Amino acid sequence: MASFPQILLNRLWHSTTPARYELIIETGAILPEPDIPDASRYCTAQGPKHYPYVRTLGGVSLFDFSDFNPDAYSEKYVASWFTFVPINNGGGNKIWIEINRDLVRKSLIEGIDLVSQWKRNNAYGHNIMPIIEVAHIGPIDTSKFTQVLQHVDGSWQKIR
Numbered sequence: 001m002a003s004f005p006q007i008l009l010n011r012l013w014h015s016t017t018p019a020r021y022e023l024i025i026e027t028g029a030i031l032p033e034p035d036i037p038d039a040s041r042y043c044t045a046q047g048p049k050h051y052p053y054v055r056t057l058g059g060v061s062l063f064d065f066s067d068f069n070p071d072a073y074s075e076k077y078v079a080s081w082f083t084f085v086p087i088n089n090g091g092g093n094k095i096w097i098e099i100n101r102d103l104v105r106k107s108l109i110e111g112i113d114l115v116s117q118w119k120r121n122n123a124y125g126h127n128i129m130p131i132i133e134v135a136h137i138g139p140i141d142t143s144k145f146t147q148v149l150q151h152v153d154g155s156w157q158k159i160r
Contacts, residue, residue: 004070005086007149007156012104012134013063014097015084018150021095029139030097032058053118053126057109059135062099064111068132079129086151095159098146099136109135 014030024030032055054061073081087094101108109117111131118128148160 004065004068004081005151005156008063008065008085008096009068010066011146012099012101013065014060014099014140015063015088016095016097018095021097021148024097025142029141030060030136031139032060032137051126053123053128054114054133054135056123056126057135057137059109059137060140061129062108062134062136063129063132064134065132073132077130079132081129081132086156094151096149096151098148099140100144100146103144104136104140107137109137 016024016030020034023034027034052061070081073079084094086096111134114133114135115128115130118124118126145160147158150157150159
């Protein structure tokens with residue numbers, strides 16, 4: 001298993017591709033329903049009954065790596081953080097957008113609460129990344145970004 005990048009620890013992130021990052025900059029926000037085809041989205045092949053849980057809430061998936069221990073997480077959950085950190089298994093460059101938690105706190109459903117809600121709603125057909133996935137309900141304006149990093153050829157570059 002790959003080691004977890006220290007640069008991502010103890011921060012709140014949204015991950016995306018370079019092409020989608022350009023769309024975010026053009027629109028001025030990370031949108032819950034961006035104008036991209038479902039075929040280009042994560043876990044949409046089986047249709048809306050199996051869309052990621054955060055999407056069903058009208059949210060944007062964020063990842064909270066506060067006090068994250070990758071070994072303990074991997075032992076406890078089937079979910080595989082290493083399939084998308086630092087880049088997705090499909091390869092290519094990955095953009096990581098740090099979100100200022102203080103500026104978006106009121107719109108967040110924290111990881112533990114998100115899992116509880118998912119269970120209460122019997123939404124087991126919808127994917128969720130337990131505990132580390134956080135839902136931001138509604139768009140996230142680019143003014144809420146702290147920094148933007150790109151992982152290229154094994155190293156991190158700050159692009160904003």
